[in-house]
Amino acid sequence: MSQSNSGWVLYEHPLNERLRTLMRLEFLMETASTAMEREAAIDSRTAVEALIYTLNILERGEVRSEIIKELDRLSGGLARMAEHGQWAADEVRKETERCRTLLRRVGEPDAAMGQALREDQLLAAIAQRFGLGAGTCNFDLPSYQRWLSRPYSERRADLQRWLDSMADLRATLDFALRLQREGGQFQEETAPGGSWQRRIPFDNPPIQMLRLQVPAEDSVIPEISGNRHFVTIRFLRQPDTLTRPESVNEDVPFHLARCDL
Template sequence: MIVYEYPFNERIRTLLRLEDLYEKFKFFVQQDHPMQHHVALATIFDMLEVAGRADLKSDLLQELERQRQTLLGYRMNPNVQADMLDAILEELDGVSTALVNAQGKTGQNVRDNEWLMSIRGRTIIPGGACEFDLPSYYAWQKRPADQRYHDIMNWFAPLAPLFDALGLVLRLLRDSGSAVKMIAVSGSYQQMLQGKVYQMLRLTLDEEMGAIPEVSANKYMLWVRFTSQDGDLKPKPLEDDVPFELTLCNF
């Protein structure tokens, strides 16, 4: 099965972009080759671009507190497992505290590092990080892999609380919805939302079908149109019926 996600607003879109960058960073930083560590470092620069919104940290703190208050309301519900609830509340408290203690603007430690900023300025230029442009960076890339890993993780460390917070917020959001089996007749599906506000859509379907969803939505209607790819990967409308699972997520 393959899962597609569609954000309904700019805030969730930003969180999903950052989550995607974080997954890329975690993969490349664990590798050993200098080129892979170059991608990991460049990904940190991309994170700073996306996370540059001054209110992202406060948005996450407000959402974590709102989730905490909502979960506290379940304490008296006999159908709720108290140990699981306590574990989530403890995780919320820990993530919130770490984010509050993260001083200054997101990634300010990287921005204050002139050497890193010189690399960032060159990576914007295609092929701009060659050894003749940045000999000191080239020398750093020749250091042992564990030393490069240690340096990169130190540069990333002040960003970690932000990514822990957004990871928890997205996990709670994904868990908020229930999957419903649907069929897109002749490759098309429409659903009236009747003004109800959702944060994100999750669509799950069999990967072997080769169906690719194109989603458009507003507060009144959701429309999913499925396409397929031919030999040159150009999308074309899919005329077959497509079974899928739809999850509408909202805090």
């Protein structure tokens, strides 16, 4: 996810597969919740597509267990931060209790993890057409066209019902990713000749996510790779969409946050 912020462009890069999955789910649910607030039928289409892509990820059996493991891991990370005095004790207690509440809720059989999406016949029909290019045209799915032709208030009610069926999942994502982002402070860095590398000591907490800010007036694009122990950032420029990105040869200033909660 990238965004502009006070003259800087923000990039986020997860360094493990679990966090990649959580961030993809966050992106899809943000897309759905934003699109459903607009009245045009094309925006309702965008929201429905985001919900079905979310469901496709959730259909992988390990997602719930990975979410539970992440909450368990964060609970331990909060305890470590309290022990080292990195966060105020009251704040740690509040976040720890929130983490335990979510952990109990996500583990329940009736947790809101998208069951209404699985049971909905219209969404099932749309999902079956996703493998075809433009497979949800008007002539492909008359029932979908009829739904899109309904008043916005009715479409929004359905979209809200589908989104509410993932309320516990959304709450967990908001909590887990907020803690990660707040766990890393931005520091000024420079990439000599457009390249930056760091080896992470094995006795340091593993880095979960990198957050990187580059000046908005500069057209540089960061190419980030690495794992919990070694990170490389290479800066590129792409003057226009017809040109392949090229390596930057001059020094590039940027801000970097290492999120290791």
